[in-house]
Amino acid sequence: MPTTAYAHDSTAAWRRANRERALPGRTVILKIKRCDGPGKPARWESFKVPVEPGMNVIAALKHIAANPVTADATHTTPVVYDANCLEEVCGACTMVINGHARQSCSCLLDEYAPREGDTITLEPMSKFPVVRDLWVDRSRLFHALTRVKAWVPIDGTYDLGAGPKEDPASQQDRYGMSECMSCGCCLEACPQYTHEDDESKWDTSFVGAHAISQARLFNEHPTGKELKPDRLDELMTPGGVTDCGNAQNCVKACPKGIPLTESIAAIGRQVTLRAFARFFQGK
């Protein structure tokens, strides 16, 4: 295991090997970056957690909430975190674990800290404002989805009836993209997506891979494509698809394996075609 500040190695093979050699009845250390509120300074606290079989990080945080005592026996406040579905489909419990963003509900202690006294490092995502401790405010992420109109327009004054049929091949293509749970892992890993507390700048700061992929998902939907020109026009502006730097960290960070870089290229193509159409046809 690497002895650097973070155990960077989190490949599936490394995790599987750890799971197999995990010591029953051990105690591990959770090193947590804490913060009492927006604008407050951050500090580190470590907690000893006795491991139960199949324990995940959320269960360890619940243990800490019930016993808010640090490893050096100081009484402290329970660590605040966000969680909801506990089955890696809502994205709420996303945090930075050993340096990389992922869902803490699906993060097993056996896979990250297999030996007695091993340490797991937990931090809030760095690209969003911290509400408290590990809980961040992901509003900017959802703001980006409204920028690119990531929805199917079906509202009207009368029943619009059934929409057009979608062929199975297109369904297959779009299914992967539809798995996005707006967790923020792709944004945390992205060097072009930088922390921005000022809400007024969210209209011009980078929307990120998730929003670009959602724009593609709905551009290719038989009814959703009605808003395709609006989406592409928005993605031509500052903070749109052109702000991507092709580092391609997003696709590696995505817990759902969504082909984000293909979506970025596909939207790049749609934007190119729309720009030419606008230049030569006027609209």
Add this chain to the structure above:
Amino acid sequence: MRDNAGLLHRHHLLLRRLHSLTGILPIGVFLIFHLTTNSSVLWGAINTRADAEGLARGVATFQHEVAWINNMPGLLLIEITLWVSIGFHSVLGVVYALSGKPNVRLYAYRDNWRYTMQRWTGYIGILFIFYHVATLRWGWSFLVPGGAQWSHHFAASTLADALRGSTTSITPAGVGVSLLYFVGVTSLVFHFANGLWTAAITWGLTVSEQAQKRWGAVCTALGAGLMLAGWSSVIGFLITDRDQARGIEERMLIEHYGEDRADQIITEHGHADADTDHNEQAMTETQD
């Protein structure tokens, strides 16, 4: 707020795409021709049409190519287009590069390294191109150890002087200049090859992962070829027999302009040091 957004905001896509385009056309295409021409000092050795023997054929080939370029119609227009394009690409490139925060320490993926290197090679490239153009094109010889002035009439010999730091031997300062050229050329070739790869994503030519991989192989091959051309240029000028090269260049000058005009040019470009003796010697040697 959108309505009165500045020029940069309103033409965001156009500027971004022009930034991408100028990197390939004209700058990238020029780089290909530039390195092909320069490396002819080495590959020209197999050019049996060159009017010289052995390795010196490279010098004759290179001089021939340079003379051809310098007789091109609209050369100044081409140069101005290049300067404007490089200036535009550099200024916007720096602005764009500063908008990101490289994070290879945390995410040490190869693609992420490419991203970071693209930015660093851009910065290095701007400094290198400035030095390169200022010294060899605008004649800022005070920045050249040994003070060599590059001349298209004596392309190989004056370039060898500039790279070596002296007309007679390789000086420590000359090693520095040569290393600068090595690093500069390496950076720019990487920047171009990687930029060509990402441009295909930017414009939406390569969408699928397989397509990006295939195009990546093409760009890697092109980059490797250009890298070889760039390195062999630097090495080629370092191993050139400088005095023999000067002799060949003077002979070609006479062939091209006739004795009187050639004499004039040679006097204009003659170095103030003992070179003239060398040159005459070299000339008689090659004529023999």
